[in-house]
Amino acid sequence: MKIIFQKPALLNGLNIVLKAVSSKSTMPILECILIDAEDTNIKLTANDMELGIETTIEGNILGKGKIAINAKLFSEIIRKLPDNDVTIESDENFLLTISCEKSKLRIPGQSGEEFSYLPDIEKGSYVCLSQFTLKEVIRQTIFSIAANDVNKIMTGELFEINENTLRVVALDGHRISIRNVILKDNYPDQKVIVPGKTLNEVSKILSGDVDQDVYIFFTGNHICFEFDNTIVVSRLIEGEYFRVNQMLSDNYETKVRINKKELLGGLERSVLLVRENDNKPIVLNFEDEKLEISLNSSLGSMREDMPVQKQGKDLMIGFNPRYVIDALRVIDDEEIDLYMTNAKAPCFIKDEKGSYIYLILPVNFLPANYS
């Protein structure tokens, strides 16, 4: 195999597939990427058996062939080469020679035969949306998946398609984040659970361009994202997702409209007084047209007032401030609406057009004795 690349094109391709390379593995082949130039295209592939990425890059094939090569070492070498033509050539023993200007490096590779290719995806059922929308919808929900996999289903996100709506749901037992996206077309119904890790990696590769599309294909066990010159294939999480609709409610006793930036600022200051693993609640006291937030901890105390527009009853309610901060950070609206029933029932942050719903469970609190 002998190929000439432009360094930036090769490096760009490597940066994409590196997202699917195992960082710690007992099998050297899982730390490799496959460079495949057996056909007319040059494909780079990485596959950690959960997540696989394949991307096609520009280059001039002088000799056909393929080789598996340590991903980290190979990409670090390419990164440090001058910005010029890079030639790679492998011999019958899979020794790879990398040449650029007067520099020549040799590193041992492996036969591509042992490499696990991406599973073949039957491209039947799919949806199409912009890279921007997919990247945003991941960012706006991914923080509320569960960090550990005591409950495997909570480490993924529900992707649910119903006619022309994509609903993305993440929940961890303390909160639920829901985003609804209107698609340009109608599609057949779908309901799959996508691993959070896959979504994190896909989101890093997506350019986020409004004018570039992503096609998402569904099979029984896999989801496949196609965009630019890249294909990402991931296993799905098996099982039935939680019945989220049963947890939602349109009833409320107190509705409050509030400036998002002011509330977020106050909450961000309050968490400075909360040591990690300490679950001091922030107390929100809605009285007349005013919200007073307060927090007491071993480190100190804080209190802050802000104006609100309130409908319904006065209410005092406590939250883990970090959960409220997480939701507010991904809402772009300047003014937000909070819907609450009482100090034991969930609080909903949602907009009128139904593009988002953030449900946060309250926590018990002792009334603040800040004087």
Add this chain to the structure above:
Amino acid sequence: MKIIFQKPALLNGLNIVLKAVSSKSTMPILECILIDAEDTNIKLTANDMELGIETTIEGNILGKGKIAINAKLFSEIIRKLPDNDVTIESDENFLLTISCEKSKLRIPGQSGEEFSYLPDIEKGSYVCLSQFTLKEVIRQTIFSIAANDVNKIMTGELFEINENTLRVVALDGHRISIRNVILKDNYPDQKVIVPGKTLNEVSKILSGDVDQDVYIFFTGNHICFEFDNTIVVSRLIEGEYFRVNQMLSDNYETKVRINKKELLGGLERSVLLVRENDNKPIVLNFEDEKLEISLNSSLGSMREDMPVQKQGKDLMIGFNPRYVIDALRVIDDEEIDLYMTNAKAPCFIKDEKGSYIYLILPVNFLPANYS
């Protein structure tokens, strides 16, 4: 005590003194800064007993007093406040109230009485140089102090003044880095060993402005840096520094002029093949008007040619590539001169006007069998 600050001025002062706050300490007072407004100025002080920093900041004193307050918590709170007036007020129990717009936070402080003030420095002997020069001279030498303190003296740098020259020396047993700076005036002779940690922190605080001066004062046990509104006082390392002049030599058998960027690029690529804690040498083979660098390791091999201007004998010599990289990264010249005698004797990288000398000891190597 009651003071009104502009948030940016307070935050800027905090960022300076934070450099001298112990990160891990069993004594809470060492994690504090002192806010002192007993006089007409407002001074912030931090002192970890090795290094002390005091800075004067703008503010409006409405009530005199002083307080010691946890440095990390206080500065994180200030950072998260709106960019506006910040009022701090302490009561008789040293409870500190921080107010900004509608936000009010309270954190417990301590009496300033237990706080260790900076030692009084008798401002006799001194030198003056620009912030730019001091910051540069630290950057250009600090990498070659010893990381661990098996030999305490090696963890510091020699600051030696002789008439109008400041010589800064750092060495770790494998290499020596020397920078000579011409001062504007003549000063009395001085020879002190300054802790590397002090120089690292001072270098972070220095603006690096060519037009701003630093005054350095010397006493028997301390060094004091005065610049802008800030005073940094540090203990010196006791003992006699190594006799560096005995290690230097003007003799050589081979002198080579080489493009710095080309050599650095080759070396940076070579270290990608060297695992950490593995001491694979880079072999430099100077033959006629050409340098071939090569390295073999368990990860692979590399070879690179570059043109040189050579005087004297051909030579093959091995180095730890990281030591050569460290020196080349802080030399600004496009072309550098290497002076060597044989494969067992130190290599000198130095300029003709004597502003820098980098001595690097060679290492044993097996001739590369790169084919």
